[in-house]
Amino acid sequence: EIVMTQSPATLSVSPGERVTLSCRASQSVRSNLAWYQQKPGQAPRLLIYGASTRGTGISARFSGSGSGTEFTLTISSLQSEDFAVYYCLQYNDWPPATFGQGTKVEIK
Amino acid sequence: EVQLVQSGAEVKKPGESLKISCKGSGYSFTDYWIGWVRQMPGKGLEWMGIIYPGDSDTRYSPSFQGQVTISADRSINTAYLQWSSLKASDTAMYYCARPQVQQLVHAFDIWGQGTMVAVSS
Numbered sequence: 001e002i003v004m005t006q007s008p009a010t011l012s013v014s015p016g017e018r019v020t021l022s023c024r025a026s027q028s029v030r031s032n033l034a035w036y037q038q039k040p041g042q043a044p045r046l047l048i049y050g051a052s053t054r055g056t057g058i059s060a061r062f063s064g065s066g067s068g069t070e071f072t073l074t075i076s077s078l079q080s081e082d083f084a085v086y087y088c089l090q091y092n093d094w095p096p097a098t099f100g101q102g103t104k105v106e107i108k
Numbered sequence: 109e110v111q112l113v114q115s116g117a118e119v120k121k122p123g124e125s126l127k128i129s130c131k132g133s134g135y136s137f138t139d140y141w142i143g144w145v146r147q148m149p150g151k152g153l154e155w156m157g158i159i160y161p162g163d164s165d166t167r168y169s170p171s172f173q174g175q176v177t178i179s180a181d182r183s184i185n186t187a188y189l190q191w192s193s194l195k196a197s198d199t200a201m202y203y204c205a206r207p208q209v210q211q212l213v214h215a216f217d218i219w220g221q222g223t224m225v226a227v228s229s
Contacts, residue, residue: 001169001170032214034215034216036153038153043203043205043219043220043221043222044145044153044203044216044219045219046208046215046216046217049208049214049215049217050215055208055217056217085152087152087153089153089155089215089216091207091213091214091215094155094158094167094213095155095157095158095167095168095169095170096155096156096157096168096169096170096171097143097155097213098155099152099153099154099155100152101152102152102153
């Protein structure tokens, strides 16, 4: 089973700041990596798939990069609606596909 | 509109059985895998397993193998997650989700609204 490790666990930022979240895989997942945003009481929302392709309707301020074992989600200028928990998911090797433990982006 | 609609919240006692559902609409149900994801209270997302309704091919995470059963009835476009004997540790929100690419296990882009299962004596 591939282990996905996200860092940091919590990020305290101010609106307008640039944010970088990391996700590391225990072995290569090629580019089969997705990022999700989850707000309280809501289902996760797909932001990025294929490591760098934005999902339908996702703002251009969200970007993804990386391949193999190291991945990054960048939010170029944090908006109030972006405060949430972010998860990465590898779907290269399954079952099981595996999620990271999440990074909470909170208001500073 | 493509959507997955899940059954309502459940409150059960330990040892009871349960089957929750996820109905797909707006797309060809038999052409896409459907997966189940657990989220325990205050915790992260866990990939439980996945089924291809076209031929009922089902795969489980080792963590959930033998603990739950995933099935589908393609005649009514519905996938199921069931337990034969619930435990308090099964208390969680359960999501069904569909990958964005047909016939492939891929990133989930369509999610159900979630079914809350509470197990308590």
